[in-house]
Every structure is written in C-alpha cells, then in structure tokens.
Amino acid sequence: MKKYKTVQTLLAHASINPNQHHGFVNTPVYRGSTVAFPTSESMREGRQKYSYGRWNNPSTEALTQALQQLEGAEGTVLCPSGLSACTTAILSVVGTGDHLLVADNVYSPIRAFCEQVGQRLGIEVSFYDPTIGAGIVDLLKPNTKAIYTESPGSLTLEIQDLPAIVKVAHDHDILVIADNTWGTPLYFPSLELGVDLSIMAATKYIVGHSDAVLGTVSASKRAWDSLKRFHFSMGLFASPDDVTLALRGMRTLDVRLERHYRNATIVAKWLETREEVKAVYYPALESHPQHQLWKRDFKGASGLLSFVTKPSTQVAADALLDSLSLFSIGYSWGGFESLAMIADPKPVRSATSWEVDGHLVRLHIGLEDPSDLISDLEEGFARFNMLRSQQIIEYS
Numbered sequence: 480m481k482k483y484k485t486v487q488t489l490l491a492h493a494s495i496n497p498n499q500h501h502g503f504v505n506t507p508v509y510r511g512s513t514v515a516f517p518t519s520e521s522m523r524e525g526r527q528k529y530s531y532g533r534w535n536n537p538s539t540e541a542l543t544q545a546l547q548q549l550e551g552a553e554g555t556v557l558c559p560s561g562l563s564a565c566t567t568a569i570l571s572v573v574g575t576g577d578h579l580l581v582a583d584n585v586y587s588p589i590r591a592f593c594e595q596v597g598q599r600l601g602i603e604v605s606f607y608d609p610t611i612g613a614g615i616v617d618l619l620k621p622n623t624k625a626i627y628t629e630s631p632g633s634l635t636l637e638i639q640d641l642p643a644i645v646k647v648a649h650d651h652d653i654l655v656i657a658d659n660t661w662g663t664p665l666y667f668p669s670l671e672l673g674v675d676l677s678i679m680a681a682t683k684y685i686v687g688h689s690d691a692v693l694g695t696v697s698a699s700k701r702a703w704d705s706l707k708r709f710h711f712s713m714g715l716f717a718s719p720d721d722v723t724l725a726l727r728g729m730r731t732l733d734v735r736l737e738r739h740y741r742n743a744t745i746v747a748k749w750l751e752t753r754e755e756v757k758a759v760y761y762p763a764l765e766s767h768p769q770h771q772l773w774k775r776d777f778k779g780a781s782g783l784l785s786f787v788t789k790p791s792t793q794v795a796a797d798a799l800l801d802s803l804s805l806f807s808i809g810y811s812w813g814g815f816e817s818l819a820m821i822a823d824p825k826p827v828r829s830a831t832s833w834e835v836d837g838h839l840v841r842l843h844i845g846l847e848d849p850s851d852l853i854s855d856l857e858e859g860f861a862r863f864n865m866l867r868s869q870q871i872i873e874y875s
C-alpha cells in the first residue's frame with residue numbers, strides 16, 4: 480500500500496486504481512455473492528484474490544484499505560452499522576468471565592448491550608466516571624480485559640484523558656477500545672495515541688451525507704488477529720452500495736470537518752452569550768471543563784455540541800425546536816445538514832449523576848452559513864421565551 484505524506488493527499492488518492500477498472504477513476508460498485516473460478520483445482524487451492532462476496536470484494540476492499548491507511552491501523556473491518564462496529568469490537572476481545580470497564584457517558588445503546596447481551600454471556604461490566612483519567616487504575620480487577628471509551632461522550636461531551644487511560648491499561652495488559660466517531664482519525668488519531676480498537680459509526684462523518692448506515696473497526700497490531708477472526712466468524716458484511724457511498728464521503732472528509740468545526744465554534748460561542756442558555760458543551764470552548772485535554776490531544780472539533788436551557792417547561796423546550804426551520808429534528812448526525820434533538824442524560828448514567836435543571840438540547844451544526852443558523856436559533860429562543868413566561872404566569 481502507498482504511503483502518503485499528508486492526510487489531505489491520502490483522502491484524495493487512497494484506493495484509486497484506474498488501471499484495474501478500465502481507466503475509471505472510482506472503484507465501481509461490485510455487487511455479488513458468487514465469484515467464479517476457472518477450474519475446480521483453482522478453487523481448491525484458493526488461488527484467486529476474490530473468492531466469495533461476503534469475504535472480500537473490490538468495493539469493500541477499496542474502503543477498507545483507505546480507512547486502514549487513514550487510521551494507521553494493522554487492519555480494518557466493515558460492519559453493517561456503527562452499533563454493530565461497537566459490539567464487534569467488544570466481543571472480539573471480551574468473553575465470559577472477563578471484566579469490561581465502560582465510560583458512564585457512553586452512547587446509550589452500548590449500555591443496553593452490556594446490560595442485556597453482556598450479562599447473558601457472563602461478561603462483568605462496570606461503568607466509570609469519564610473524567611477519571613489515571614484514577615481508572617483503582618477500578619481494575621484481576622479479570623479486567625478491556626476499557627471501552629468514547630471521547631467526547633455522547634450528549635454531554637466530556638473529554639477523557641485517553642493517554643493516561645492507555646498507559647494504565649497497557650501496564651496491566653488490558654486493551655483500550657475507543658469510539659472515535661466524533662473526532663475521526665483526522666482530529667483524534669486514536670491508534671497513534673495507543674488505542675487498540677478504534678471504532679467509527681461511519682454513518683456520521685465518513686458517509687457524511689445522511690444516506691447510508693455503516694460502521695468500521697480498526698485495530699492495532701495486538702488486537703488485529705482477534706478482530707479479524709471474530710468479524711469473519713460472525714459473517715459480518717457491509718453492502719457494496721453503502722461502502723461506495725462511504726468511500727465517496729471520505730474524499731471530502733477533511734474539507735467538511737473543517738467547515739463543521741468553524742461553524743460549530745461560531746454557534747457555540749454565540750450560544751454562550753444567550754440569556755436562555757445555562758451551559759454549552761463543546762470541547763473547543765475555553766469554558767469546557769476538559770478544554771486543556773482537548774487542546775492537547777485533538778487537532779480539531781466536529782459539528783456536534785450540546786447546551787442546557789435555563790429551567791423551563793417541556794412545552795417551551797419543544798417549541799424552541801419546533802420553530803427551527805434550518806435544523807431538522809432527528810437522530811444521527813455527521814451529515815451536511817443541521818439537526819436538533821432534546822435528550823435526557825439522567826436515566827443513562829450509573830457511576831455519575833446528571834443533576835442539571837433545564838433541558839439538554841443536542842445540535843449538529845451542518846455546512847449552512849452559521850449566521851443563518853444563528854438567526855434560526857434566535858427565532859427558536861423567542862418562541863421559548865414567550866412560552867417560558869406564559870407558563871410562569873399560568874402557574875403563579
């Protein structure tokens with residue numbers, strides 16, 4: 480595989496092989512299950528680069544190799560969704576009788592997976608305060624096999640001291656898994672920082688256009704063999720159509736992220752000036768509790784942030800979102816467009832507590848002009864204020 484001096488050139492050139500595709504720049508979508516062999520003997524001897532659709536095909540290979548280079552990984556696998564990439568990473572290295580440490584602010588379906596599937600398989604799971612850093616050493620047990628991190632965390636965006644956690648883990652022969660969907664290897668080179676299994680919900684920034692669901696796991700040297708075998712045994716496969724969309728998304732990842740970063744910073748700073756807002760959670764803000772860690776370990780920030788409103792009724796908070804015209808209300812993020820949703824971190828925590836009055840609004844800041852987004856949010860706050868005071872009159 481070629482080596483590239485810069486990530487920008489890598490994104491533009493990785494897995495471009497026109498001479499293998501009649502001169503066409505992009506790898507075509509190879510849909511297929513059966514791959515024909517010229518003779519029975521060649522099948523027996525496995526003397527063919529591609530043998531069966533599920534195992535490998537030129538489309539999935541093009542994305543896998545591009546990601547492997549981007550991540551600086553020993554190997555990369557593709558999964559049918561981001562969540563399946565998370566669970567694949569876990570189950571590739573953790574089994575019955577093992578102990579798994581999971582960040583308390585983790586993407587909540589992972590908590591559900593641990594509590595349901597993990598429990599049934601006899602995996603012991605404990606959740607830890609994401610701001611624990613090197614203090615995680617006190618939570619280790621003789622059977623601790625892996626630490627599952629996500630930095631910044633879903634909804635509340637705490638940044639973890641990953642290098643400190645990696646150091647403790649490796650001193651005790653424990654693997655570190657990181658969900659790197661928010662930072663991507665462009666802004667958070669997780670494998671370089673010592674992480675063993677780096678996950679992305681490619682659904683978000685890799686695909687980048689909200690038109691496919693896909694996950695990736697990239698491994699360090701010591702985790703690759705287990706990951707490769709587990710992924711193969713489970714029969715995991717990603718559709719060549721979606722894979723092709725992801726590879727196309729990757730070409731513009733750097734320019735899109737740069738714009739998300741710029742726009743989100745502008746909107747976050749503006750939100751901080753609003754009377755209606757109690758707190759803004761965006762690691763690039765100096766007010767963020769782990770801003771220094773972010774500055775040390777990250778090369779940028781993406782488009783996802785949260786803020787908490789001053790205490791209000793649900794009606795007022797809903798009206799804030801319902802009156803937005805440039806933000807859609809919806810799950811997921813990482814596409815070109817802006818999104819908003821209300822979420823409650825309280826019920827999805829156990830090692831820490833969330834005692835903040837007010838509604839948590841999560842925003843994905845898209846590629847629109849940020850001044851348009853701010854005008855839109857101004858209208859939302861106007862509506863919020865109207866209902867906020869109306870309610871006070873009603874109840875007083």
Ligand SMILES: *Cc1c(COP(=O)(O)O)cnc(C)c1O
Pocket residue numbers: 560561562563565586629633658660661680681682683692693694811
């Ligand atoms: C969305 C998301 C996932 C899951 O991705 P899907 O493709 O929706 O399954 C996993 N981790 C994080 C941090 C996410 O935001």
